[in-house]
Ligand SMILES: *[C@@H]1O[C@H](CO)[C@@H](O)[C@H](O)[C@H]1NC(C)=O
Ligand SMILES: *[C@@H]1O[C@H](CO)[C@@H](O)[C@H](O)[C@H]1NC(C)=O
């Protein structure tokens with residue numbers, strides 16, 4: 418590569434970095450930490466009342482936009498107009514890709530950006546399910562993380578401009594829809610916001626996601642009757658159940674299946690604040706990250722049920738744990754750090770099995786290329802700021818628990834899976850275990866290993882009712898990035914409604 422393009426790339430990367438600091442958290446972790454520090458601070462003004470099943474507050478907002486008994490689509494875009502002919506630098510593939518905007522609030526001029534990859538199947542005998550994937554934050558992009566670093570069909574080379582195939586992408590087993598939500602994340606925007614400081618929260622996000630979905634299905638009507646599943650990670654532990662709750666509510670109201678929801682799957686997800694917090698520090702203490710003494714202090718002085726009134730001794734012990742953990746990648750505690758996020762002129766050698774910890778910067782460069790945005794039908798209104806992995810938000814409500822919703826889903830016959838990459842320190846397996854324990858569910862199938870490629874892929878326990886808790890061995894917060902084979906095995910079993918393989922053939 419000549420000198421000029423090289424300098425240009427460096428310029429793009431430097432420019433984007435300075436913007437990131439002004440406008441938003443630099444990654445999913447910072448977004449989650451910002452929210453939880455605010456939630457547990459003494460002067461917290463975040464509404465964190467636990468979710469209620471069929472929360473009337475939440476529905477009031479949408480009822481203004483939806484008919485009494487029927488969903489009234491806001492607009493009919495065109496599927497063919499959204500077809501992505503080819504992404505710049507992509508290898509040849511046989512499946513179709515789409516990208517575009519769906520308006521979710523006409524009066525505010527809010528539109529959400531989606532990227533949709535149809536299933537990569539050579540035999541068309543079975544119509545594979547539709548799967549919506551959501552990343553968390555709050556405020557982080559399912560396109561930048563989910564599609565480009567985790568379960569999507571392509572990953573970005575270290576040159577920031579060409580793509581390579583992820584052999585273990587989830588579109589082997591489903592038609593996968595990635596959504597940037599709420600407005601203010603990535604390419605999704607609202608004309609009512611003049612700069613890019615957005616105000617949103619759990620309820621608003623659930624409403625936007627629902628409006629998106631019913632309108633997207635108008636554009637892709639062949640998916641209306643298809644089995645539909647929602648999956649996500651991290652703060653999507655809120656988004657996924659809250660969207661599912663909206664779907665159940667409006668199906669009931671319309672007396673028909675407006676959205677054919679069959680199940681949800683959430684990973685390394687925040688679902689119940691006090692057990693999630695306790696589980697995080699217990700994990701640090703039992704994984705030689707913070708000392709036994711410090712863990713004992715946290716266990717003694719911190720009462721995470723009384724957010725906003727934590728003792729000084731608790732705060733000190735948490736700060737100590739922070740300094741212990743901040744020097745490693747909390748999302749992948751045994752994984753490498755990124756020391757040089759500069760793009761390279763020649764792509765570094767890649768393998769989906771060997772996740773590059775500098776991937777964020779390759780994706781940042783790629784999605785900010787004008788030719789990429791044009792090909793993806795993104796940024797059509799020429800937003801005044803760059804694409805960022807996470808937007809800066811003023812987050813006004815964040816339920817302290819979503820466990821009542823999981824119970825509701827079980828009672829409604831939805832499939833509910835909670836999974837956990839067991840080397841994540843941020844929303845670790847201990848948090849998920851403690852949170853599920855709070856539900857007091859009887860056990861149907863005792864804790865046992867599951868297998869993938871003759872090795873233990875993780876462990877699984879099934880509760881009566883039906884809820885499955887499955888770990889993924891050796892995977893961090895972003896499970897499909899670190900353990901793509903095991904992740905694909907897990908999602909395949911989830912979608913098929915079968916248990917992960919419990920025995921290896923000898
Ligand atoms: C696309 O499909 C054709 C025909 O089924 C097959 O021969 C080819 O290998 C496929 N290409 C890719 C990249 O999967
Ligand atoms: C749509 O936007 C308007 C104007 O900003 C706002 O008043 C209204 O609450 C929004 N509707 C929903 C459902 O969020």
Ligand SMILES: *[C@@H]1O[C@H](CO)[C@@H](O)[C@H](O)[C@H]1NC(C)=O
Pocket residue numbers: 520523525526527528608798
């Ligand atoms: C936002 O404003 C732009 C410029 O006026 C317009 O083209 C676009 O359609 C608006 N978006 C929505 C969702 O109304």
Ligand SMILES: *[C@@H]1O[C@H](CO)[C@@H](O)[C@H](O)[C@H]1NC(C)=O
Pocket residue numbers: 720721722723
């Ligand atoms: C923790 O705080 C909650 C709520 O204020 C209170 O009900 C509970 O008794 C406290 N637990 C301990 C061990 O102090």
Ligand SMILES: *[C@@H]1O[C@H](CO)[C@@H](O)[C@H](O)[C@H]1NC(C)=O
Pocket residue numbers: 427756757758759
């Ligand atoms: C990254 O690029 C900048 C600008 O060219 C350079 O100053 C810096 O040394 C590079 N970083 C590394 C770790 O090579």
Ligand SMILES: *[C@@H]1O[C@H](CO)[C@@H](O)[C@H](O)[C@H]1NC(C)=O
Pocket residue numbers: 603604785787790796799800801802803804805
């Ligand atoms: C949108 O396009 C404008 C003009 O090309 C560019 O400056 C801006 O960074 C882009 N924003 C996003 C969010 O893609």
